[in-house]
Amino acid sequence: GAVVSQHPSWVICKSGTSVKIECRSLDFQATTMFWYRQFPKQSLMLMATSNEGSKATYEQGVEKDKFLINHASLTLSTLTVTSAHPEDSSFYICSARAPTGDGNEQFFGPGTRLTVL
Amino acid sequence: AQSVAQPEDQVNVAEGNPLTVKCTYSVSGNPYLFWYVQYPNRGLQFLLKYITGDNLVKGSYGFEAEFNKSQTSFHLKKPSALVSDSALYFCAVRDYGGSQGNLIFGKGTKLSVKP
Numbered sequence: 735g736a737v738v739s740q741h742p743s744w745v746i747c748k749s750g751t752s753v754k755i756e757c758r759s760l761d762f763q764a765t766t767m768f769w770y771r772q773f774p775k776q777s778l779m780l781m782a783t784s785n786e787g788s789k790a791t792y793e794q795g796v797e798k799d800k801f802l803i804n805h806a807s808l809t810l811s812t813l814t815v816t817s818a819h820p821e822d823s824s825f826y827i828c829s830a831r832a833p834t835g836d837g838n839e840q841f842f843g844p845g846t847r848l849t850v851l
Numbered sequence: 852a853q854s855v856a857q858p859e860d861q862v863n864v865a866e867g868n869p870l871t872v873k874c875t876y877s878v879s880g881n882p883y884l885f886w887y888v889q890y891p892n893r894g895l896q897f898l899l900k901y902i903t904g905d906n907l908v909k910g911s912y913g914f915e916a917e918f919n920k921s922q923t924s925f926h927l928k929k930p931s932a933l934v935s936d937s938a939l940y941f942c943a944v945r946d947y948g949g950s951q952g953n954l955i956f957g958k959g960t961k962l963s964v965k966p
Contacts, residue, residue, distance in 0.1 A: 738894075740894070768954075777958045777959050825892075827895065839897065842887070842897075845892065847892065
């Protein structure tokens with residue numbers, strides 16, 4: 735099946751620094767990728783939809799200047815958390831929509847645990 | 852607006868017994884429904900989906916789900932639970948409001964299977 739990777743799997747940073755998270759589709763091309771955020775014991779909340787070659791579409795309440803998304807190629811999307819603060823600590827998960835026959839399947843990365851001190 | 856509800860925060864089952872994890876949905880059109888499983892500190896793994904066709908959908912690891920249009924439900928089932936099935940389970944529906952086909956997730960149900 736389709737495989738999506740994320741790097742790093744976990745990161746600890748100081749408050750005020752920026753952190754970049756990579757999401758890669760390893761064996762397929764993904765024109766659309768999604769970034770989710772998950773708080774402990776809660777569901778996934780969609781942050782933004784990343785489209786190759788164009789600007790990301792952010793969900794209401796998500797600061798686009800704080801969570802920078804770049805989808806420079808058909809296999810790579812990056813999420814940069816700028817000037818991170820402790821409240822940004824969370825589990826970030828990306829997914830890529832795979833080119834299955836009905837186009838309705840997403841494959842998820844393993845997630846990135848961000849801890850901001 | 853599309854939504855899914857998972858009424859149970861946790862389900863406890865003895866190993867070998869059948870399990871059911873409940874999900875109900877609300878959509879304005881034809882529902883595209885999914886079940887995912889998440890192990891601790893891991894991403895989501897796809898279990899199964901319903902798009903059209905048979906109401907009983909078979910998926911990975913022996914799981915199946917029954918689509919019931921009259922009850923707007925899509926409950927996840929397994930005839931005989933394993934301890935290794937213990938995880939967090941999410942029901943999801945495709946968001947028709949979004950043009951990109953993103954998913955809307957339920958809050959999740961923690962399944963605990965005891966030996």
